Amino acid sequence: MLSSGHWNSDDFAALRSEMAALYESTPLHIRETVTKVAKRAAPVLVQRFYRVLMEQPRADYYLNQKVVSERLSDSLQRWIVDLLPTRLPDAERLIQQQTEVGNIHARIHVPIALVLRGFRELKHGIVEDIARTRLSDTESTLAVHFISIMFDLAFSIMSAAFVVGSERAARSQEALRLFATGQDVVTEQERQRAALSEWAQTVFFHAQLGENSEILPLSQSDFGLWFVHRASLLFSASNEYDAILGAIGEVDTLSRSLRENPDADSRPVLLKSIKQSIDHIGSMLGMLFERCRESENARDPLTRVFNRRFLSTMVSREISIHNETKRPFSVVMFAIDNASKKRATYGEDDVDVIIQHTATLLFNSARRSDSVFRVGQETFLVIRVESDADKAYDFARDVANRYAMTHFDVGGKTHYENSLSFAVAEYDGHPDPKRLVIRAQQALSRN
Known part of the structure; x- marks a missing residue:
């Protein structure tokens, strides 16, 4: 029936009934006007949509101008036109289309607030275009109601798909995280503590010998690579986790200065700063591992059944x-x-x-x-x-x-x-x- 697993026959029937009632209550000439406006205004609406979205915080993390111009603009234009046809659309096809969009949003982790902001801009733009048509005030009101309901229906389907997709991704992430925490946490802590200490000792050794060019950035060391690519499976987002990432960047800046500045007078100051940062990283890392051991213990220590x-x-x-x-x-x-x-x-x-x-x-x-x-x-x-x-x-x-x-x-x-x-x-x-x-x-x- 439907490719989206969260839609059953009752949901499908309810959506089809709601759309049928909307189309029946909206006169044909108003629907024709809405469709014409959507086709004519789609390119401008899309430009407005992405211009506003790109101004939002962190929007560039999900969008870039090249992808917008080469792929997304045409897709969004088709989406606007397909959403507002003159004749009653096929409910199953509508669900499949919006579900696919919601699944994409879930896969790339687009914030739902960003999607909502885009929807508001599209509705605002098309309503402004409706106001410039020859429809009377009453007819314009019916047109705006028609547009709003169709947008809301599309967003509700997208949201349902987004939630299902996000939950699926979260379950996969949790399974992977539980696999990671199922390893010997104590052994991992000792391994990473030794890796961090080894990097620091190597830096001090090369600095004493004047071999500054041999100093490897902390982010490219065994510890740095592990923390960037694997530690997130063990540790949830926290102030300590973010602080360690920042400290790794600071250490890399200091070690770069050590490599590029062979001046013996500045070397002690740089080495002292590196040691302080490494000690700080080690302290925060210990806190994260301790919290990991506490929070990931799902069994009662006395009985070994679940707590x-x-x-x-x-x-x-x-x-x-x-x-x-x-x-x-x-x-x-x-x-x-x-x-x-x-x-x-x-x-x-x-x-x-x-x-x-x-x-x-x-x-x-x-x-x-x-x-x-x-x-x-x-x-x-x-x-x-x-x-x-x-x-x-x-x-x-x-x-x-x-x-x-x-x-x-x-x-x-x-x-x-x-x-x-x-x-x-x-x-x-x-x-x-x-x-x-x-x-x-x-x-x-x-x-």
Whole structure:
């Protein structure tokens, strides 16, 4: 049917119905005037569009004059004319055209605000041209309404495609980033610290020997290349990350002065400045690696099941799957009974052993497709996929029964008194993933 995966038959029917109503309510001679104006004014509108866009901050990052003149101008002219035909356009073709544009914007990461600014300029320009036609005030109002709705429809389709494309790119980037963080972060930190130190030692060595021409810019060293091309996979955008990039540029400026100025009197000052910058880079790099280790630890250190950090993300993922497949899923909240009494009897360390045993039993009882989280001190949550409330309840009851028959070795003694409380909440269609978890928590508190 449609190549854009986010458009279903209901969306298509609604769009076609909205366009049909718009064309029916707009007299034919007004639509003919709009089409004529669009064809005649398209070249001027395009010039105005790109002139205004190129004045926006960072627009030159996405656009340049050569690409605009050679490729984009003709495409935009065709887009304007195709968007405002006299006869009702084919809805499927319109969706495909705008989806393609939205996908392109997502791939090249064009800010949505920049696209909106361009749309406003196009609408403003064509409305000015409509005002210069022989249409009456009432007819001009209908023409402007027609133009605005068609532009808004196009932008809504583009935006939907942009969001889907951006999410797809973000998932790919996140997968790549998680692969990178899955490596030994501690080893990577030591490797890059050594690379930075080695570069500095080489600079000082060549400077002492008077071999200034042998000094390599920091940005071209092993450390510099790694930071520019790989560090972004480990570190999210931050002040420290940007500061290190800036410091690398400052060090390159200093080392260039060292290469180009053989004056022995200025050498100590330059070397001292380089050392200060390298020390600053090393300090900020340590902060980034420390933050990376903390933020990327998705598992509870005691039980090794997931912690709460990705709970909403995982529930959101199941909601998306449910919206596509209509298959149910549920969450089950488990709590270790009499936890405070156990602490008073056994102490914190022994209760930690009970918590670990509980997590192991839950993990072994769940399917590989399920997800187990520790969400509180003695509380766990299991996302039970493709299970309605009844099936999830059967699973939870079976787990609780087996838990009650399990004997834990606590402090060298066998602990027999084990029981779990549980509550089940089936997904009810609410889009907020936190609401499902709250429902399970509330149900557990009532038990």
